[in-house]
Amino acid sequence: MKTIPGGVCAAKGFTANGVHCGIRKNHNKRDLALIASAVPAHAAAVYTTNLVKGAPLTVTKRHIADGTAQAIVCNSGNANTCNANGIEIAEQMSALTGAALGIVPENVIVASTGVIGQPLDIAPIEAGIPALAAGLAADGGAAAAEAIMTTDTVKKEVAVEFTLGGKTCRLGGIAKGSGMIHPNLATMLVFLTTDAAISAGMLQKALSTDVQSTFNMVSIDGDTSTNDMVAILANGMAGNAEITAEGADFTAFMQALNTVTVHLCRCIAADGEGATKLLECRVTGAKDVPTARTVAKSVVCSSLLKAAMFGADANWGRVLCAIGYSGADVDVTQVGVAFRSAKGTITVCENGAGVPFSEELAKEILLESEIEILVTVGAGSGSAAAWGCDLTYDYVKINGDYRT
């Protein structure tokens, strides 16, 4: 498997585009994205667990109930959530997109991200869709990645190439963060495309399984958004024998999917609102995987630890504290903690108590932009990773006055 350029357009038969249609006041910010497949594709998606769900999610769920879709339309700047006419607007977005592409509205996946509770005006979207569709191109993935950004500071895209039964397949994706991000799912929108042939059922199974160890293990701020969605289209144009059951091909597909999703998870966490550092907590020795996941999530979610990481302060007591209140079944007298970065590794706690360490080396390690927090909790075989970021002045600044 190798990483290739092209993002969401890397797979055969996919084009994309992103334009400024006027939902956002800033004319330099694209706010409407479109991804299209040359032929109908198998589709699967997972959604936020928040009881308050954005209208686009309800509409998308209905549209892909038959396992088929051919396009994804997404606006930024307005979440189309908690609005009386939200469903109607989301249906109109689908209809306008379908009309521009010559496909039925039911084959359109629709998504929105931005402010909650302000009616979404269809006018700019209606005005923008013709040019959006006309500009679809095989090199348009980056424009689409830009158009779905909100407080993101960098666009997030990746693609890989792999082989199924001798056929070259590609799988790529784009994602947006960067606040209101928390397991399970977040204001995280992720759109994935592949030319691999895989049945709708196996596609959903692959996605639902993968998110447990990837997007459900990312937290920026503990707030689970109303509009999260991870959607994948598989158009089969690679020409491999369709994957219809578990086996070597499904495993290879899962590996490609996981490579792409882990990359996007790291991108989302590193670009968390105000973040200066990517935090990765790796837990080993738990009695099982769910226990390891609970511990890893609790550590990357701790506001106190996140603030300490911002300050490059090896305050490992906050790691212990977060493990202790996680609810996981862990013997705290067995816990070990180390910090690792490009500058080295330093052990700060063994058997639940501090060990002497060099504050100078710890500082040097923690001043890096990617920090691993290595936690051992016993002799079990359960392990897990979770991703997060530091808590900074800029997170407060960004969220203190988001609407204006």
Added chain:
Amino acid sequence: MKTIPGGVCAAKGFTANGVHCGIRKNHNKRDLALIASAVPAHAAAVYTTNLVKGAPLTVTKRHIADGTAQAIVCNSGNANTCNANGIEIAEQMSALTGAALGIVPENVIVASTGVIGQPLDIAPIEAGIPALAAGLAADGGAAAAEAIMTTDTVKKEVAVEFTLGGKTCRLGGIAKGSGMIHPNLATMLVFLTTDAAISAGMLQKALSTDVQSTFNMVSIDGDTSTNDMVAILANGMAGNAEITAEGADFTAFMQALNTVTVHLCRCIAADGEGATKLLECRVTGAKDVPTARTVAKSVVCSSLLKAAMFGADANWGRVLCAIGYSGADVDVTQVGVAFRSAKGTITVCENGAGVPFSEELAKEILLESEIEILVTVGAGSGSAAAWGCDLTYDYVKINGDYRT
């Protein structure tokens, strides 16, 4: 019932003191507190739910297993947690205190707050206790309140006077916050004293019941500390007939207790690390009290809402979002939200959707230092309140470099 001065020394027979013994480097910061009763008192306490528990909690639990204590000793600057010799040090603190007061060590409640995982040196405590005990005074409550402060910016004390069977009783307390605060309990230390006569069993019942709607409903940052403790001493010197069962006297006692604890909850939340505003979320119309509590807690815990309140931004979508992911059984199409302060009340959401409102008035209301977030979730009879604070630059500053 009326509020009176004196704090933890308001009740008959209680004296207190606070000194600088040298645990902290700053010579102007008192770091060792002592509260004593003239006679043995009934004692009750509740503790953190964190699996990682400070050594002083283990020792205190053992000491008050018989329902009796006569003094409380507490240091700030070091949590005496995750240290190999923590129990030993906590026992030494009890023994030194007992020796200075002429009481058995088993009648001493011991507490610590500060950095986790750094050995606590007994030397400054040993050197400080004689002067600490010698200086016990009926006007020493404020000194004790100061000595338990960590990142607190103001000392927290209150007392009330009430009547039981014709006898005047008093109940007062001191508290410290102000970070690592989250249900259930936090690095919150609260010491309460009363001269009411009440059996140890009823005292524990009163305290355990009260904390469900008071200290368990306070959150500063979502981090449940390792060292939380709320302890109460009742020395019976008011001369009322001992409360040994539920009834009018117990109800009156509960009311006095609740008045003191709600006051201290508000003090702790208002003085949360970096806070500029006290947030109080009042939920009504839930199907039951636990549901109302879940909703209220989720709202005051949302980092996004807390940041919006710092910016005086009426971003009510974040209230809806927090309700939606709270896990509470709520019909989100029934939810209403209003903001209230000394400047007035403004309704921003009805039936789960936004209503037009004046942004100018909303801003004016939210610029106040005490904000109520009023949430209705239906027609049920369950209601609850939770307290928190805004998320500010200073929270990040305080916690980015706490240890140095």
